């Protein structure tokens with residue numbers, strides 16, 4: 133359709149779309165960072181989409197008979213959204229080949245999934261879809277837990293965070309699974325990390341992904357007021373802190389290389405991010421857990437050192 | 441049997457309140473049932489929880505057809521038809537409202553001749569404890585007159601065990617304050633001896649005609665129906681744009697509103713859609729010149745609902 137080297141349309145806030153394509157009236161939480169990211173993405177991607185949605189918070193976007201989408205939406209089980217996307221892609225290709233619909237009425241196939249499905253149950257279906265070179269956009273909103281069922285730990289929960297299933301004084305003992313690295317290791321067409329708090333960076337990445345073909349990952353950190361324990365009004369602020377502390381570096385993978393698309397130097401200490409969320413409160417009270425705080429800072433420093 | 445319903449908004453601890461009340465009755469030797477009913481499962485959305493208690497085994501199931509006591513933790517819900525606060529209230533039902541407005545004013549507003557009580561409880565903005573639910577439980581327990589202070593205390597300990605000592609103490613203090621406030625009405629709520637509801641008639645064969653595709657498959661055929669759902673009902677605080685202070689900056693508020701509830705009119709002025717603004721206050725938090733004021737929604741509780 134279009135040229136991958138075409139210059140970006142989005143350079144400043146003023147360039148962002150001013151009409152909101154995604155309908156309001158959805159039942160997601162006030163201040164949901166995942167909804168914020170998805171809405172910004174949908175405005176750039178446009179309405180010519182089929183959204184294949186794995187069970188999770190975002191599947192409450194469309195609760196019969198209501199839908200906020202302008203295009204079609206398909207609900208899938210937690211593990212199988214990429215398989216559903218394959219079916220939709222095949223159907224579209226066949227309809228176009230048989231001239232039942234004209235080629236210029238093709239639609240973008242978009243998987244919409246939480247981190248629990250993406251890095252757990254849905255991972256093998258995703259991996260297979262990448263192997264097959266499926267032509268789709270894969271949007272994972274990462275609220276770092278099984279949000280819809282009450283924020284149980286997922287493979288994407290960060291080390292030390294308290295969740296509904298890790299209530300002890302040390303929180304989640306595991307380490308956050310690096311879904312971006314898993315994708316990159318499989319050589320997709322494109323992969324990027326995004327966040328609602330950086331809408332221009334987000335819009336540029338969506339614009340880029342839209343012009344390409346093949347498996348494309350957009351991985352959005354999704355600050356979650358009830359799951360992470362912060363006031364909904366701080367949703368954007370928490371997102372900004374995630375980027376500015378290096379907890380959520382804004383990355384892009386294309387042409388075999390990972391680059392950082394936005395730098396904030398010097399980085400803020402991770403504590404500035406952690407101390408704003410109740411899921412990390414036990415690291416500060418009743419006494420500071422120096423060991424865990426230092427371990428988290430070191431992990432962030434090392435991750436940031438790996439990308440330029 | 442006592443049948444009691446608590447109403448509040450997601451995040452106010454209404455489910456916990458019902459558990460506390462049921463536990464206190466259990467400690468007193470009652471058989472009990474408690475069951476929460478979530479709508480959208482979201483913070484801010486209307487939630488209710490029902491408690492049944494009897495000296496004999498409880499064979500009733502499902503939602504009771506009427507309640508002896510309806511405790512309302514958030515007065516703004518009385519203006520929200522969808523919350524169904526007064527559903528099936530009859531002349532025997534007591535209404536308990538958390539409100540700074542006197543009971544006789546509520547009586548005249550609601551067209552009731554008697555059986556309305558109020559209790560006061562200020563909750564600091566952003567308080568995340570189950571304070572409202574605990575206070576409703578304390579007030580309701582007192583109005584039943586069959587729960588001792590000691591039983592309420594043991595129920596609070598049991599049900600709030602997972603919270604920090606500070607949070608437990610704050611919730612218990614609110615519960616006992618409400619208990620004290622309703623001393624004059626101790627025992628006013630009496631048991632309804634008769635079983636409720638006639639046996640259901642045998643189901644008859646019903647022909648369900650097929651819906652037209654536009655009705656049966658809105659996710660494919662009819663875009664953007666979600667705007668019919670007015671999530672403005674969730675709001676307890678209201679953002680108000682001060683036109684004189686607004687700099688028509690690059691529509692920061694509009695880009696960051698997760699719900700897309702702020703549109704920009706042709707002369708660059710932001711405008712909030714109150715039918716769909718959930719009151720997260722992200723807009724107020726990101727507005728650089730602080731042009732967005734925050735007002736309490738409570739005063740507007742009994743404004744008639746706009747339809748359409």
Ligand SMILES: Cc1ncc(C[n+]2csc(CCOP(=O)(O)OP(=O)(O)O)c2C)c(N)n1
Pocket residue numbers: 187188189190209210211245246247248249250275277278279280281286
């Ligand atoms: C196979 C299967 N197991 C469990 C569930 C119940 N369930 C529905 S949503 C959900 C949580 C999904 O978590 P995630 O993918 O992280 O998305 P989020 O809820 O955070 O949006 C679960 C466990 C399900 N729908 N299907």
Ligand code: SF4
Pocket residue numbers: 160161163164165166167189275279280354355356357358359
């Ligand atoms: S639980 Fe979190 S991710 Fe899910 S809708 Fe609420 S804020 Fe969004």
Ligand code: SF4
Pocket residue numbers: 681685686687688689690691692693694710726727728729730731732
């Ligand atoms: S962010 Fe504030 S100043 Fe900017 S357009 Fe919105 S209300 Fe006006």
Ligand code: SF4
Pocket residue numbers: 163679696697698699700701702712716717718719720721722723724
């Ligand atoms: S409070 Fe502001 S940001 Fe939140 S939904 Fe309402 S208009 Fe949007």
